[in-house]
Amino acid sequence: MADVPATEVALGDAAEAALGFLTEMSPDLRGAAILDSTGAVLAAAEDPERWREDAAALFEIADRAGAEPVEQVHVATEQGEVFALRHAGLAAIAVTERFALASLMFFDMRSTLRDLATAGRRADKSTVTRQIGPSTPGEG
C-alpha cells in the first residue's frame, strides 16, 4: 500500500461508502460496482476482478453497437436487470431484481457518481495543496 497515491486511497474509501449508500437506498439491488475512467474497480460488492472484466465487456459491446460511446445501458432479462452508467469520468454497474424502476435506479446511480466525483476532486485538491504547501510563508 506504500506506493498507492493518497488520492486513490481516498477515492477508493469514498467509493466503498458510496456503494454502501447505494445498496441501502435501493432495496432491489443485488450487487453493484463503481469503476474509474480506466476501468479499474474502485468498489464492488464482491469479486472485483470479475466485475471489472464483465463491466468492460458490457461497455465494449454497447459502444460497438452504435456510432458513439453510450452513456447508459439497461438490459432486462428473465433473471434480473443490469444498469450501467457513465458519469463524470466514473462508471457504475448495478444488478437488480426484475422490474426495478429504471428511472429511480439511474437517478440514484448518477447522484452517487456525482458525489463521488466531487469527493475525488476535493481529495485531489487537498493532495496538491499538501505537496505544494502554503503559497506564502506564514499562510496556513
Add this chain to the structure above:
Amino acid sequence: MAPKPHRVLLDRVSGYADEAAAYMRRRRVSRRPFARLYYPNGRSADHADDSSAGAELFVAAGRLIEVAGKRPKA
C-alpha cells in the same frame, strides 16, 4: 343519505391503489426482455435479442447477473 366525506376520500384512494396494482400486474405479465442503450444527446436505441448486438448484450448482462448472485433473503 350522502356518504360521509372520509368514505369518499377512502374510496378514491383505494381506487387509485387498485389501478396502480393492476398496472404493475399488467407490466409483469406483458414485459419482455430488452436491451436499451442511451446516448449523451438523449437518443436511445433498442436492440432485439435476435440482433447480433442484442444477443451479445444479453450474454454480457447474464455474466454480470451471475457475478451479483442472488439477493440474500432479509
